[in-house]
Amino acid sequence: MEDIIDEIMRLKKERNAIILAHVYQPEEIQEIADFTGDSYGLSRQAAETDADVIVFAGVRFMAETANILSPDKITLLPAADAGCQMFTDAIEGQVRQAKIDNPHALIVSYVNTPASVKAMSDICCTSSNAAAVVDSLPKDKEVIFVPDRNLASWAEEQCNRTLLKWQGGCPIHGMLTVTDIRMAKIKYPNALVLMHPECRAEVRELADYVGSTSGIIKYAEKSEATEFIIATEEGVLYELSERCPNKQFHLASRRLLCTNMKKTTLEKVRDALKTLEPRVIVPDEIRERSAAALEKMLAIKG
Ligand code: SF4
Numbered sequence: 001m002e003d004i005i006d007e008i009m010r011l012k013k014e015r016n017a018i019i020l021a022h023v024y025q026p027e028e029i030q031e032i033a034d035f036t037g038d039s040y041g042l043s044r045q046a047a048e049t050d051a052d053v054i055v056f057a058g059v060r061f062m063a064e065t066a067n068i069l070s071p072d073k074i075t076l077l078p079a080a081d082a083g084c085q086m087f088t089d090a091i092e093g094q095v096r097q098a099k100i101d102n103p104h105a106l107i108v109s110y111v112n113t114p115a116s117v118k119a120m121s122d123i124c125c126t127s128s129n130a131a132a133v134v135d136s137l138p139k140d141k142e143v144i145f146v147p148d149r150n151l152a153s154w155a156e157e158q159c160n161r162t163l164l165k166w167q168g169g170c171p172i173h174g175m176l177t178v179t180d181i182r183m184a185k186i187k188y189p190n191a192l193v194l195m196h197p198e199c200r201a202e203v204r205e206l207a208d209y210v211g212s213t214s215g216i217i218k219y220a221e222k223s224e225a226t227e228f229i230i231a232t233e234e235g236v237l238y239e240l241s242e243r244c245p246n247k248q249f250h251l252a253s254r255r256l257l258c259t260n261m262k263k264t265t266l267e268k269v270r271d272a273l274k275t276l277e278p279r280v281i282v283p284d285e286i287r288e289r290s291a292a293a294l295e296k297m298l299a300i301k302g
Helices: 002-015 027-032 039-048 060-069 092-101 130-135 149-159 178-187 213-222 236-243 266-275 284-298
Strands: 017-022 035-037 053-057 074-076 106-110 123-125 143-146 192-195 227-231 248-251
Touching (some): 002 266, 027 266, 039 053, 039 060, 039 284, 053 266, 060 074, 092 106, 092 143, 143 149, 178 227, 227 236, 236 248
Parallel strands (some): 017 035, 017 053, 053 074, 106 123, 106 143, 192 227, 227 248
C-alpha cells in the first residue's frame, strides 16, 4: 500500500493535481486527500483551486459540479461508475414539465441532480445551505424543491414555508427508521443523536441535532458531550474520530453505507492520475447555465 501511495503522491505533483474526497469515501482515500468535506465544502474547493487537475473521489454529480465550476481544469472521476440514486430521481424532461405546470414557480435543485437539471434551476443548494437558500427566495413565489423530499421537508420546517416537494430521496438515509434510533438510544443511553436532514421527518424528530455532514462534525467538535449516535453514512466516522479522538461515535445503523461512495480505490486514483482518465466534461451550453445556479448557491453560506 505504501508503494501505491508514493506513486500517487509523485503523480499528483507531476500533474499539479489536487485530490478532493467526500467524507463518505473509504478511510484510505480520505487519508491521501488534499481536502475532505461535504458537497458544499468540496464545491468551494473546486471553484477556488489553482491546480491543473482535479481528482474527485466521490460520485458523478460531484465531479460534474467541479467541472462546471472549474471548466479550465481536467476533472477526473476515478470510479467512473460511482453514481447516486438521486441523480436519476429528477431528469431534464420531468423538470421541464414541472416548469410548464407551474410557470411562476422557482426551481431549487439539490446539488445531487444532473448538470442538465441544474441548468434549468434558479438556484442550487446542498444540505449545508438548503434552508438558507430557500429563505433567500421571495416569499410570494412558489418554490419547487428537487429532488429530495426529506431535505425539502426539513427546509420547510426551518423556514416555516411550504414547498412543492419532488418525490425523490437518498435510499441510504431514507431507510433509517424510528426503531433504529430507539434501539441505538437504548444501547447508548448517554449519547446525543446527530442526524443528516436526508433522513425522514419522523426519524429526525428523535435527533438532538440535524445538519449536513460538515454540520455534524462541527457540532461534535464543539459539544461538551463525549458520546454520539451518528445518523449519516458511515464514512464520516473516520473524520469524526480524527478530529475528536477522545469522543465516542456509534453508527445509528449498519445499513448506513453507500456502496457508490466505496467504489474509489487507491489503484483507481493512481490510474486516473497516470492516464488522465476517466474525465468528466459537462458540455458548454449546459455548463454555462448550470454554473449560474451553482454560483448563486455558493454565495449563500453553508
Ligand atoms: S449517500 Fe445517498 S445521496 Fe449520497 S451518494 Fe449515496 S445515495 Fe447519493
